[in-house]
Amino acid sequence: MTTKVINPKTLRKSNKVNIKFILWSKGDMSRLHLAKELKLTKASITQIVNDLVYEGEVEEIGNVERKGAGRPEILLRLNTKKHIAIGLNIENDKTHLSICTLDEILKDFVFNTKDRINSVKDIIELVRPVIDRWIYPYDPIGIGVGIVGPVDNGISINSYGILPNNSDIKKELEKEFNIPVKVINNIHAQARALLQGGNDNYMLIKHSPGIGCAIISNGKILGGEHSNAGEIGHSIMEINGLPCRCGKKGCLEAYCAEWHIQDLYESKSGVKVPIEEIYAKYGEDGLATKILDDAIQPMALAIVNTSMIVDPKKILVTGGMFNNEKLYGVIMNKLQELGMKKDCDISIVPQEQNIKAFAGAKDIIMNKVLEV
Numbered sequence: 001m002t003t004k005v006i007n008p009k010t011l012r013k014s015n016k017v018n019i020k021f022i023l024w025s026k027g028d029m030s031r032l033h034l035a036k037e038l039k040l041t042k043a044s045i046t047q048i049v050n051d052l053v054y055e056g057e058v059e060e061i062g063n064v065e066r067k068g069a070g071r072p073e074i075l076l077r078l079n080t081k082k083h084i085a086i087g088l089n090i091e092n093d094k095t096h097l098s099i100c101t102l103d104e105i106l107k108d109f110v111f112n113t114k115d116r117i118n119s120v121k122d123i124i125e126l127v128r129p130v131i132d133r134w135i136y137p138y139d140p141i142g143i144g145v146g147i148v149g150p151v152d153n154g155i156s157i158n159s160y161g162i163l164p165n166n167s168d169i170k171k172e173l174e175k176e177f178n179i180p181v182k183v184i185n186n187i188h189a190q191a192r193a194l195l196q197g198g199n200d201n202y203m204l205i206k207h208s209p210g211i212g213c214a215i216i217s218n219g220k221i222l223g224g225e226h227s228n229a230g231e232i233g234h235s236i237m238e239i240n241g242l243p244c245r246c247g248k249k250g251c252l253e254a255y256c257a258e259w260h261i262q263d264l265y266e267s268k269s270g271v272k273v274p275i276e277e278i279y280a281k282y283g284e285d286g287l288a289t290k291i292l293d294d295a296i297q298p299m300a301l302a303i304v305n306t307s308m309i310v311d312p313k314k315i316l317v318t319g320g321m322f323n324n325e326k327l328y329g330v331i332m333n334k335l336q337e338l339g340m341k342k343d344c345d346i347s348i349v350p351q352e353q354n355i356k357a358f359a360g361a362k363d364i365i366m367n368k369v370l371e372v
Contacts, residue, residue, distance in 0.1 A: 015040065015048050020057060021370045023078035024102070025197035030064050030073035049076065056082050080104070083141045083369050086130055087361025089186055090117060090147040090162060092209040092259075097126055099136070100361035102369070106136070108357040117162060120172045131177055141368055142180035144360030145169055146189030148210060150228050154183045160210065160245050182364045187212030187230075188221050189359035192366065194316065194349070195219060203230070203312040204349070205303060207320030209258045210245075215310050219372065222310075230310075232302045233257065252302050256295035258320055264291050279324040292327065300334040307344060318349035 015038065022037050023029060029037070035045040052058040059079045063072040080102040089096040095117060099107040117123060127143065134140070147169070150157040154170020163169075173181040184192075191204040191214035198219040206212040211233030215222040222229045233253040234246050241250025245259070254260055258275045266272045268287055281288035299321070307315060321327040328348065335346070349355055366372040 012048065015044075016052060016057075017371050019045075019048060019052060020078055021198070021372065023058065023076060024080075024370060028061065028075050028077045030075055032073055034076070078102075082138065083365050084136050084138050085141045085361040085364050086127060086143045087357065087359060087363075088123065088127070088143065088145045088147075089189065089356040089359045090123075090145065090159070091186055091356075092148060092160065092162060094356075095126070096356045096359070097130065098357040098361050099130065099140075100358055100365075102362060102365050105354060105357045113162060119163060120167050120169055123169065124173060124176050127173070127177070140179060142182065142364045143173055143177070144189065144362070144364030144367075145173070145181065145183040146186035146359045146363070147183065148186050148212070150231075151183050151185050154181065156183065158246065180364070180368065182360075182367055184221075184363065185212075185214070186359065187214040188223075189363045190214070190318075190355050191216055192221060192372075193355050193358040193362045195366070195372065198372075201313040202316055203307065203310055203314075204316045204318070205232070205322075206318050207256075207258070207299065207322055211253050211257050211299070211302075213306065215312070217310075230306070232306055235302065237298050237302075252298055256299045261291055261295055275320070279321065279327060282324070282326055282330075292321070293330075296321070296327070296331055296334055300331060300338055304335060304338045304340050307341065312344065314345040314347065316347060316349050318355070322348055 018038055019034055022034065031042065031045050031049055034049070035042050038045070049058060053060060057079055059077045060074050061077045062075050064075050084099060084101055084106070087096070087098040087100055090113060092113060095111045095113045097109040097111065098105055111126070116126060147156050147159050148162065149159045154168060156163050156167045156169055158165050159167070169183045170181045187204060187206055190206070194204065195216065200216050200219050202216050204214045213230040213232045215230045234244065234248065234251045236248070236250045237252050237255055238250040242254035243249050244251035244254040261278060262275055265278050265288065278288050278292070282292050283289055303315065321331060332346065
């Protein structure tokens with residue numbers, strides 16, 4: 001039998017990360033409560049916390065209110081301003097370039113994706129001014145990139161027309177700027193931006209030019225073998241059905257994504273209108289109502305079927321039809337008709353634009369600082 005020897009430096013580093021994670025997920029806490037959470041001695045906690053305070057990772061913010069005599073306990077808070085990251089959320093319509101801490105958006109620039117991004121070189125040129133004109137007290141911890149479609153080891157496998165297939169975003173950005181870069185699917189990044197703790201269990205579904213889904217299980221993204229878990233937009237709804245932009249036929253997107261709704265309305269009416277106008281016509285214009293009803297049916301089916309497999313505690317929805325109050329009500333009624341579990345809470349993500357801005361930046365901060 002061999003005995004595993006734990007390196008004291010490794011253990012100390014791990015305890016530091018655990019303290020930061022607890023303060024992030026559970027809020028302000030005293031040394032005494034941290035010692036109980038981590039099952040460490042008061043002496044050990046005191047030494048580690050003192051290091052974190054000296055390093056600027058943790059702040060002492062005042063005494064804990066307590067009754068009776070005894071030495072007052074000092075309340076500790078994670079210094080979320082210590083780490084700053086650059087975030088990119090690249091989607092078919094808009095790209096967010098942001099500068100964020102763990103809980104604050106310092107800057108958020110929004111661009112039309114088609115006007116600014118056709119290659120990784122374009123992404124570099126978008127980021128360069130931010131790096132060159134950096135005005136913040138701490139250097140960027142890294143660049144977090146969320147982009148539509150499957151991603152593997154920093155490579156965008158297929159972004160559905162934004163970049164050439166197999167674009168190595170991570171390699172090219174790290175080579176250019178010499179800072180860490182993390183690249184994941186944009187919906188995965190947005191789902192991680194909604195994380196509040198280590199036991200979160202939810203599913204995020206986004207309706208937009210495409211349809212995205214991410215699954216959080218016990219605080220972790222459920223990725224699968226190729227990081228494609230939850231890719232309901234390209235699940236097959238009909239064999240040899242309508243062509244999808246991914247190259248397959250019969251995908252969910254081909255029946256209810258915004259690009260399909262707009263294309264179908266234009267082909268039937270002869271008029272090209274913004275998607276918001278089509279949503280506004282629901283219940284008033286026969287053609288718009290029929291197209292949207294036909295889109296809601298497969299979307300609701302996909303949500304119910306996926307929730308039966310994943311069994312999330314809650315479902316968060318955002319974008320497109322979900323953001324239209326009338327259509328959201330129709331979708332909720334359809335989910336009930338299809339037997340959606342009543343104990344599964346469904347709600348709209350508030351401040352969708354903030355989630356897009358936070359996405360890539362918050363993802364890399366959580367990864368580098370909290371090891372989440």
